[in-house]
Amino acid sequence: MLKQEELHAVCNMFKEEKLSKGAYFLKQNQPANKLSFIQSGLIRIFTHEDGKEITQWISSPGYFVTEISSFMFGGSSRWNMQALTEVELFSISISEYQKIVKVVPKWHELEKLFIVKCFVILENRIYNHLSKSAEQRYQEFFNQNPSLFNQVPLQYIASMLGMTPETFSRIRKKQLS
């Protein structure tokens, strides 16, 4: 979809960067000033609100990560984003990002389609909350992301699936047998 030279040019606009385990990619209430592609590693997106902590998502290699609302419209991030492992990123600042479209005229269109894909994933996630039990959500997510289950603390997966670690543990036990 991109010409060879365009691809090269865009890639060169992203700068390699590393996060060590535990480092924050972005903190809640701060502006998101960069967009990053995850080359390797995992980033957890979460909030800390009146005592309890909610994991919203765990970002994995091959996807972009940023707080999109803050990045696109300004304002500050709704979430924390923290490296769960060593993370290799390719990052671009807002100012550089705005130049991409000069290099790749189709950028907005491609990005739009990419965001639509993500949108559809969220729609399905909501549908799961409207119609499925904790056990069904576990099962479906496990089928789609089996590898995540031995890479991160399970309590985080429990939270992003909308259940407690205890419930998660009991479902897991049932599934293993």
Next chain:
Amino acid sequence: MLKQEELHAVCNMFKEEKLSKGAYFLKQNQPANKLSFIQSGLIRIFTHEDGKEITQWISSPGYFVTEISSFMFGGSSRWNMQALTEVELFSISISEYQKIVKVVPKWHELEKLFIVKCFVILENRIYNHLSKSAEQRYQEFFNQNPSLFNQVPLQYIASMLGMTPETFSRIRKKQLS
């Protein structure tokens, strides 16, 4: 953001259309071949699956409606979309839609930003399911959309908030007093 003449040109590409109450804007498993702006009226988006019916969303005036996955990428619709009232739409077919960008070069960018806005709404909706009780979800939705509560059967709102009509009714009773 659009020049006067562009706005005119785009508007003319959308054709006025009416749906009578109960008519389907789109049926599940059929391709979405148009994008529509809701001028007036309400459209309910739902699935009918193994006996139970899940209302995913109720689309209201000022927003666009289509099954975005099907419209952008082909394939068939995941949902039914049915008029809850008389509905006035401005609709455009896929083939005409693809011509918009010739008239309004910024179209992809504008549309991208629009989709991002919707994306953020979905993220927040998921967050509500991860962190809030039925009562809190009711309250928040009521505060944001009070007018919907006397326009559509409440059972549909209950479903899109992820609770049964009975639970919804009890919460409602509590809130009224």
Next chain:
DNA sequence: GGCGGCTCTTGATATAAATCAAGAAATCAG
């Protein structure tokens, strides 16, 4: 290699919400 802190599991109990059932209220069609 052992200590301290995370993480996970397990059991007991509590609670929110679902389900079942029936009747009341509202809406619609003729």
Next chain:
DNA sequence: CTGATTTCTTGATTTATATCAAGAGCCGCC
């Protein structure tokens, strides 16, 4: 207006999941 649907409410009961509490496993660190 009147009967027939549909929608909403209410109470009784059940169920899924949360909460509380304690112990077990695992892991990094000195």
